[in-house]
Amino acid sequence: MAATFLPMSKAEMAALEWDACDFILVTGDAYVDHPSFNAALIGRTLEAQGYRVGIISQPRWQDAQDFKRLGRPRLGWLVTAGNLDSMVNHYTAAKKRRSEDAYTAGGEAGKRPDRATIVYAQRCRQAYKEPPIIIGGIEASLRRFAHYDYWDDRVRRSILVDAKADLLIFGMGEATIGHIADELKRRRSGETFPYPLGQTIAGVCFLTTDRSTLPPEAALEIPPFEQVSSDKRAYAQAYMAQEKEQNPFAGKRLIQEHDGVFLVQNRPALPLSTEELDRVYGLPFARQPHPSYTDRGVPALAEVEFSLTAQRGCFGGCSFCALTFHQGRIIQARSDDSLVQEAEQLIKQPGFKGYIHDVGGPTANFRQPACAKQAKHGACRDQQCLFPEPCRQLVVDHAGYLRLLRRLRALKGVKKVFIRSGLRYDYLMADKPERRRQFLREICEHHVSGQLKVAPEHASPKVLRMMGKPSLKVYDAFQKEYMAANEALGKKQYLVPYLMSSHPGCGLPEAMEMFDTLQTWHHRPEQVQDFIPTPGSLSTCMYYTGFDPRTMEPLTVPRTTREKAMQRALLQPHLPVNRSLVYAALAAVGRGSGAKKTPKNHQSAAPSRERRRSDKNKGGKRRF
Structure with a gap:
């Protein structure tokens, strides 16, 4: 035992x-x-x-x-x-x-x-x-x-x-x-x-000093450290080779020299089957911090203590995300039975109050590989599943996720099952209209608590292209259907869009497009994310090299502290501390202090904290 x-x-x-x-x-x-x-x-x-x-x-x-x-x-x-x-x-x-x-x-x-x-x-x-x-x-x-x-x-x-x-x-x-x-x-x-x-x-x-001793296997040598550290085009070439060969079925062994020592990457491990993943998550975890920490909690546990990890991997392909370089593009999903069994464990845990906080993974509504080919041959080398448009081979199916959610919310002791890991809305909008509307209606009725978080990230077509994100038209269409679903249910629930500033390709004119869009949405973001160039992502390659490695197209790259601060301020112009930065950004693009007027009755996004407080004081019921 x-x-x-x-x-x-x-x-x-x-x-x-x-x-x-x-x-x-x-x-x-x-x-x-x-x-x-x-x-x-x-x-x-x-x-x-x-x-x-x-x-x-x-x-x-x-x-x-x-x-x-x-x-x-x-x-x-x-x-x-x-x-x-x-x-x-x-x-x-x-x-x-x-x-x-x-x-x-x-x-x-x-x-x-x-x-x-x-x-x-x-x-x-x-x-x-x-x-x-x-x-x-x-x-x-x-x-x-x-x-x-x-x-x-x-x-x-x-x-x-x-x-x-x-x-x-x-x-x-x-x-x-x-x-x-x-x-x-x-x-x-x-x-x-x-x-x-x-x-x-x-x-x-692994490392070796003698390539002749390597096992016989197809290999690709990428530009060495000495070259990529001084030649940005060589760096981009090396990155693209790394990205294209991360196929567990057909990827080549990669070799990169470092001062006479050869770094060798073997092919990625095969994705775990559903049965294998079930066994991993069925191991006898105590699900708590070690007792040596006495009464000091570990804050990160609070985010996941009463959540269920349903799958791994992501075929979304966002440029700024290194997840595919780590978990891969092939979805690996647990069985419904495994997740129900874990939920039954959660119900028995001290502190469980009837709420399962999340059921998902990197993206909640990815529950199977993007297409039949991926499960046997891996993801395509030169094509994304969702960008710039959904692939014709993409299998769009939300029925299985709905079945899982229904089973979980029917468990005795469960009051509510939420979705916090976010929905990939462009994948949902690729589903047939009747099926996605049914999905949205059920999600809004049972699995949203006042607000749903999604990630349009930006409004500028140029920046969205660099990010690998869909056109804002897709988000607008999703937003309308989401609001319609809530209206039909008699619910007042909102969308909270994740937004990012200072991504490669985003200059002040592009940041101004996001500023104007926020005025149209009547949305005051309480939190935004500055782009951080972390290892392993396409966007980091863009940041370092100054061009898109897929096309070698030169890019605007925000680098100075002042420019990054102005871009961030344009996403939160309502904050007094940002006022001077917003004026400076407006002046820099030749707009003086002007700004588009905000429609008074637009409710597409979550209201500001001030407006929520006002609603509460008027006797309105808070739903979040």
Whole structure:
């Protein structure tokens, strides 16, 4: 029978009658034994295969002493920065230090170093030299090639080179780590292999100084680090090769030289089947923070504690999102039965009040691969599923998602099932009119609590093209049908659009288009997102190189602090602190202080906080 938690101390190991761990997993997050936290997911996967896994969470990194607290691992170290890239975790788009860390007990900042994967790997090697070091997680996955780093403002080497680790796992990693663990066990027992550790395993990156020793497999050499760090066209060429070869069925092995050492990326791991994914999420997670945190909660858990992860992957293809570089474009979905069983677990948990906060994944209404071809051959190399128009082969089906939601909301003890991970509205609008209207009516009736979040991101056609997002006409059509569905139900519910400022391709004239659109929508965003060039995304390549790598078209790239501040201010012109910046932006485009008038009765988007307060004071019922 599995322990309630994986051990974090020698005393906990002794209680399990362990003399040593097979693997010690070092993580930059607090240890929360929940499937939404990567350390728990990988640790429980290995435990299910019969391995002993200990956790070292947020160790003191100034020396190697804290890395010895569980002794030496028999088979290897597993190192991850946590659920977020450590630089994204620490710094805002303005490169200012964040004051809180949602993945630390009590939200306390400063419990992990910058570039945590590199620092932890080095300390593991200092603690015990012999066990191999395997790095993984989002930070390692997205930095596996030479990559532009926004905080250093330069191209850095592959994180595998800088960490001096033995292997890098990219992607979600459950199948890959299982294969690596079995190979390590067999090697320890004396079995010989024709190749060094992990070189034949999918989902792995490794280093070699001798290309002649590589297993025979089709390979593509991309421009080396020395070239991509000084030649932006070479960087774009390397990025596009990386993006096109991330096909688990037909992608080529990629090779990139770093100062005489060759980084080799094997083909991505195959997507997990529904049965395999069900087994992963059915593992015996405690679903709580480790008891050592006493009464200090981990804020990130609150977002997912009573939510259900229904699928992985995304075929949406937004340029600014690196998800496809990590999880891939092929949807991997859990069965309805698995999700219902997990919901029944949630109902029994202390603190459950009858509300399932979300049922989804990267996008809630993607529940199957985009087309039959994807499930057998992978995604197309040179074509997106939804952009610039939905592909003719796209399978649009919301019936299965509705069936799942109906089963969940019918469970005894469930009052409401919400959708918070967002709907991909262009996918919904590609459905047949009668089917999408039925879907919208049911969603609005049962699964929206006052407001639904969707992501048009911008209004400028030029910027939307750079983002890989649909025309604003699609959003306008969706908005009308959403409001019509609520009107038919007698509900007053709103859309909350996610918006982004300072994306590559967006100058002040394009930002002004968004400003004018907000006036038309009668919407005052309370929160907007500045574009952050994170590793692994197409938009980051645009930001660094100054052109669209798909076409080599030159782009306007907002770079100065002042211009970024003006663009952000144009998305929130109602804030007094932004007034001078808005006037400056208007003057810069030759519009003085003028602005389009706002229609008085337009209610397409969520009202401002002031208007909601006014409605409440008038006796109106708040629905959110």
